[in-house]
Amino acid sequence: MIVEPTDLSMDIFLILFIYGLVFFTLGLVVLVYSRRSSRLELARSLKWLAAFGLLHGLNEWSELFLLTFAGQLEPSTAMLLEDLELLLLAISFACLLQFGISLVNPFVRKNWLNLLPAMICLSLLMYFFWLNPGTAGDYMAWHSQGVALARYSIGLPGALLAAYGLRRQAESRVKPLNVPTIYNMLRIAGLGLAFYGLFAGLIVPPVGFFPGSWLNTASFHQVVGLPVIVFRSAVGVILLVTIIRALEIFDVETDRLIESMEQQQILAAERERISRDLHDGAIQKAYTAGLLVESALRLMDPQSLATERLQPAVNLIQDTILDLRQNLIELHPAPTMERLSELLQQLSEEPRFRGLFTIQTSLDLQSGEPGGALRLNQIMAITNEALSNVARHARASKVLISATTQDGQFRLLIDDNGTGLDENARLGIGIRNMRDRARLLNGKLDLVNISPHGTRVQLTMPLIEEDA
Missing domain, CATH: 1.10.287 (Helix Hairpins)
Structure with a gap:
């Protein structure tokens, strides 16, 4: 148990609950953002920060549980929960170290670094649980040593490396985007991680070896007058606020992708x-x-x-x-490929759309495909305009592009799971252009709402070009 008995003079139960809540909330919020598609390197590292927040929050709540029910648990049960707490602490710090390495690795490009957190964590846990397991007589001293070594060997370097990585990402990746608020938030978050490394990785329970024998939770409380967990909680709140604000960079990226597509449509x-x-x-x-x-x-x-x-x-x-x-x-450049199925598949994999929603294709064109460079240009222009409308207005997460040929007719469907059409809204220039293109193809374009929610754009046209 990390909390010292002298700490209980304060409302340590409330502080532990807030401490765990801050990091667990941080993990949940970052987890939501980590599932979004993005071309920013920061996005690929967020899963480790999310894992750190969730596991570290559970670690603090497990300590809160032990303090609350300390007198009601059997010794064997209490020891088992202490083991679980040590396990959560070590793994959470390993995730923090992995987060730092993933932020720095694009600059140093050393693949073996990715294995380092798991190797350190496994070595530490094997030593304490297999080679040197604790016994009932010296269990608390054994547990304190495990916590101290986890903080020294994983927590401290993980926090400092993550702090450096965040500031490096802010300077090299975010500053050129000209978003000063987000840039400053990332820098403050990096500074907060550095302070967290000092409070959480350098100040450990009292142990019999240096530096924990003189710089520990008890000596810190005696000198400062407040338990170190108060400072860890304060830094946690700073991290929560600044990182959540910094995650707005993905909304900025989405807005700029949409703006870029609008500019392309205007140019077209x-x-x-x-x-x-x-x-x-x-x-x-x-x-x-x-x-x-x-x-x-x-x-x-x-x-x-x-x-x-x-x-x-x-x-x-x-x-x-x-x-x-x-x-x-x-x-009007001609398509680089002759087959419509290849063009639609290539369009579904374009990064400018993948960063906004998932595109799936269902192509049943065994009876033939529309041919001719001009016709393919018109079909692809309609598809591009439909996807751009989804990005600008639909707030959708999924789009299905399906194409079929039957009875001499070609039918293209573009379905999304967004907000649907407003029946009272006026049709924009983009939709009018899509219908004009459909008429040039001797076809028809329909827009309808689909159940349970979303919009369908349907193009129906002759499979074979009709003579004028």
């Missing part, structure tokens, strides 16, 4: 407008001008000076028309 719409203007305006006018000049040339003497002057103008107009048509082609 602008390219579409420019291409229409070029085709219906500039090219047609240049073509008409060329016809007028050619008709004038036919009325002139082929050997005249006017004919000699106008013939280069005709060639220049024809070159201009070729350049304009080349610009049209560049505004």
Whole structure:
């Protein structure tokens, strides 16, 4: 049991409960964020911080349980619970050390470091539970030694390494994103972890070896006047607040992904407008001008000076028309693959969408697939617009893209589990563009709400392109 008898003069029961609650809450919140897809390296390390918070909270609550029912437990039961407490403490600190290593490893790239926390933890537990098990006569001294060594060998380096890793991530990964609040929160969290390492990893129960023989919970209480658990709880609260605020970086990342997709949609719409203007305006006018000049040339003497002057103008107009048509082609690049199933599968794996929701595909195209570069461009543009709408408005976590061919018809369904359509809302430009593209494909686009919640975008069109 880590708490000294002198500590019981305060309401140590309440402090232990708050201490455990702070770290358990930290673990739960971080666990929720760790399940989100992200391209930030910090996201891949959060599972270890979540495990540390949950296990450390359980460790403190187990100590609270032992203090509460100390006089009612059988000695063997109390010893078993003390063993469990030591086990939770060592494993929680191993998770903290693993968190620190995972934060630093992208910069040092030493794969063997990933095995270090498990090796230290297993070695410590094997020594105390197998090679040097405690007995009833010296159990409390044995337990104090186990707690002290766990804090010295795992807790202290784990907290300090995690503190350094957080500040390194803040400087190299978060600062360039220009989010000063989150950047500062990460730096404060790193500083809090450093102080936690000192209070939780350096100040141990009284033991018979240095430095625990003179710097321990009893001597700290005697000098400072407060038990060290008060300071650990205060640092825990700072960690909880700052890390939760720092986790907003994933919301910022999501907002910027959505903003990037909106910009891409705006650029696509602008390219579409420019291409229409070029085709219906500039090219047609240049073509008409060329016809007028050619008709004038036919009325002139082929050997005249006017004919000699106008013939280069005709060639220049024809070159201009070729350049304009080349610009049209560049505004609408052809797909890099010919099969629609490959394009849809590639789209479902794009990182810009995977960071927002999970995309699954169900493609039954054994009867054939729509072909033609222009048709594939239109279908993929509709699919892109539908996914962008899900990202911007639906608040969905899953999207299913299914495609089938039957009776000469191709049907594309894009279902999400989001909030659904507002029947009173006005349709935006994106949806109108999707319907215009569907008409160009001689098809139809429908948007409906699905049960229990979500939206379906359905494109139905002929499988084979119909002649104009």
